[in-house]
Amino acid sequence: MSIAVLLADDQPLLRMGFRMILDAQPDMTVAGEAADGDEAVERAAALAPDVVLMDVRMPGTDGIEATRRIVASGSRTRVLILTTFDLDEYAFAGLRAGAGGFLLKDAPPDDLLSGIRAVAAGDAVVAPSVTRRLLDAYAHRLPDGHAPATRAARLDPLTEREREVLLAVAGGLSNAEIAARLVVSEATVKTHVGRILTKLGLRDRVQAVILAYETGLVQASQR
Template sequence: MTTTVLLVDDQPLLRMGFRMVLDSQPDLRVVGEAGDGATAVRLTAELAPDVVLMDVRMPGVDGIEATRQIVASGGASKVLILTTFDLDRYAFAGLRAGASGFLLKDVPPDDLLAGIRTVAAGDAVVAPSTTRRLLDGFAHRLPDLDDTGSGPGHRPFGAGPGRDGADRLARLTDRERDVLGEVAAGLSNAEIASRLVLAEGTVKTHVGRILGKLELRDRVQAVVFAYEIGLVRPSANPPRHPD
């Protein structure tokens, strides 16, 4: 099967570079390009790509708002955010908006290709441990979405410390809540199975049920939910990122 991709970046040279990498693969096909978020939303509706490779900072509608609109439309297209270390807060906002993961803009070509394929398959592109380190790094200073420039009051998948998040957490059994905590701690299914003395297949089943009950798309959103609801807390000494 061929995975179709929409490239979204306001820099034509970057789009050209990404297109060359993707078009070199027999299972990937670029079906369109956009230089701003509004065009990205329109082309996603028209072309229904499997994956939207989304820049964050663009003129007009930015990548976060475009991601929110694409996810809210209910289509099958998955969004993969492109970011840099100094834009961590935008990466987090993108995940809250419904993106299936993120990559750094200087990612090696092989990792970019693997990430696109992973997202197209319905999984998160970021390993749980990497997600945990990222969230630990800036959860201390994370503002409400209002401070990201994405507007007030948006809770795309209903997380957060409010009543809605607590009500959804209450849908889980005690064992599912235990598994969610381990997922948020950055453990793989095998590690969770070992810690909770379960079969790995049972853990996988629990994770699927957790995502369904909480109305989440993947493990990345599960980690975000766990942070927002207060099920886990950021480390006392977050890692430092380069300026």
């Protein structure tokens, strides 16, 4: 089945470039375009695309708020944030708002395409190495109103093995890499990840990574 993508960016030339890349793929179609956050929310509701390729900085309602609204609507649409890491500290806020992942704007076309496919398939960690750098830079700026002990208690439902898997996920490892590290099958890792998400009431791997940082499971020496 074809992956329907909504392009949300305030720069027409960038949207045109993304459209040309996506239109050349046999498994993707461009469902529509949006020039700002409000339009992105409206078009996502009307078109129900599989993925919204969302710029962060747009006039009026930005990509963060647009992402939050799309996710809050209960739509099956997933959001892939586009950011410039060196300048844009709002990318992490986008993940907290419910984005399925993020890419740098200067990512090679192949990375963009694989990222869209990954997010459409429900794999939230698009670029693990970049994820780690972004989390390292901004996780400490994200107060959630809870004492450290209270935050850590959120992990109490997990078994020791599930904590190991969560720590590996937070380190940006793929299921195959986690399986090799723990000497188990990839299917076993997938089962562990699914149980972690269920026990902690999380939507996807990105939320799991965020929680690992917020609860202190990932320590400074491990980053």
